[in-house]
Amino acid sequence: MDIEIDNVSKRFGTFTALNNVNLTVHPGELVALLGPSGSGKTTLLRIIAGMERPTSGRVLFGGQDLTGRSLRQRRVGFVFQHYALFRHMSVFENVAFGMRVKPRKQRPREKEIHERVMSLLSLVQLDPFAKRYPSQLSGGQRQRVALARALAIEPAVLLLDEPFGALDAKVRKELRRWLRELHDEMELTSLFVTHDQEEALELADRVVLMNNAVIEQVGTPQEVYDHPATSFAYEFLGHVNRFDCTVAEGKVAVCGGEIAVPAEGFNGDGKAIAYVRPHDIEIFNGAVMAGRPAVVRYLMAAGPVAKIELSFDDDGTFLEAEIGRAQLHALDLHVGQPVYVRARKARIFAAAGGMH
């Protein structure tokens, strides 16, 4: 089922949580709502679920206007960050809840309920835990129960609010992969909220990047990572070095090198901000053309990619670089070593003034 957010705004008193948001989610998509806290992503999810009413605008499911419908009537699966399990009920009863509260006529027989619950529990690999209570489970197991419970009502739409936020890194990774499989297998249309860019980029078909009550950019993970549309998008997605610089004659000096400024968005010269990803920074042992002298300040060589912090000799600005292990060995870097750095690529945005 496709979901359409049509010009939705939400105000709490004088605070604007969402400002004229438009978004279409296609059937079968797994979409991430990504943004810093306070960006409006959770509010948007809650409006889609029917937990909040928009101040203006409409929410459509499969072309049908559901703006006035309550949470209960929308029949969406909702998974909460802190699981929100019924702690006085066993795992089995938690999952069965959605079937048991149906009107008597639509309620499945006890035998069917039992079969459905057990098949859902085996889907989330928790069938041996049916008789346990939520307090006897780990965080990851609880979240899987919550997921099975949400799926028990056979929703076409699954909404997840920071579903892995309260879990540790290893469990999070496992659950992510597993959510992806479930989503594909059950042909759901899913939206999840996260502030973790890695999670959004890894898991989602499309990423909706939100900031300050508006959508900054929508695109596939690769699109938003490789071509951030705004300076916010650049800073939020992945690590990035930010340099203040000045545009002169259509060119800008970044890290010593001169980089041509894109024609659009710039009216002549002026202040600009250059963004360079750490892996787009080259390090040389000796002086090179258009290199800028710097000193290695910190080395983190554990892992496949070495992280290096450097500072420029002239103004002392810090920057971050990432190079492969092989290159690290070739350069034989150590802390305090003088080097030359150069930006392979940079993205220039006009500084303040709104030219994007």
Add this chain to the structure above:
Amino acid sequence: MTTAATTLAVKPTTRGSLRKETILPGFGLTLGLTLFYLSLVVLLPLAALIAKASGMGFTGFIEAAFTPRALAAYRLSFGTAIVAAAIVSVVGLIIAWVLVRYQFPGKRLLDACVDLPFALPTAVAGIALAAIYAQNGWLGAPLAQLGIQIAFTPVGIIVALMFEGIPFVVRTVEPVLQDLDKEVEEAAASLGAGRIQTLLKVIVPTILPAILTGFALAFARGLGEYGSVIFIAGNLPMVSEIAPLLIIIKLEQFDYAGATAIATVVLLAGFIMLFVINWLQRWNKRRGT
């Protein structure tokens, strides 16, 4: 936890194996004070009561404790205390709900009113209730026309006990309701549960331990309540004479043995009931949290 506690303990204690090592200081002192205080104020008088009652001999005790008049008084005391506590549990839950869930003008005033039975001398409450529910009182007169008599009947006793019991339920349920996760209700609604279903299947089971505690407190209070009841009860032997009053009557007749016999029965029965409620609560807690 245990390992952390043991490694953190500064030095191993050699005094007595009963004492577990703990990093919280002052265990010995505070437990000593607690036991001393409880012994002096609670256990000693109770022991004296039992000793006095046991001095009567078994048959003497049975004869004094289970006269028809005493039996009627027990029935009345326990019956009215249970009924009042049950009613108050429901009403108190609603009051606590209103106080926790909604914002409205006069909320603080209502909040203060709940505690009034704590502050008011019980005799004052009794006189006020008797005046209202007497046959010529504000509520008593119209009710009398309908053929309902409240003052000087067991119903009057229940009314008085309800008055005294309300704050116990409200104040025990309130904090638990406050802690109730809004998300759990949203989860229930997203799964298709209506408001009533959410209330009965999700909210009430979660706060049931608190309701049981409130019920136990209100019941215990009702069992021992004297001041507010005697004015409205009418105190007819076999009809509206409560056990505490019967004890007083025995004492006034210098029948100390009879008074202690009745007191012992009330004490034991009350203790058993509270114990059962406590056990129910533990059982309920084991399932949840």
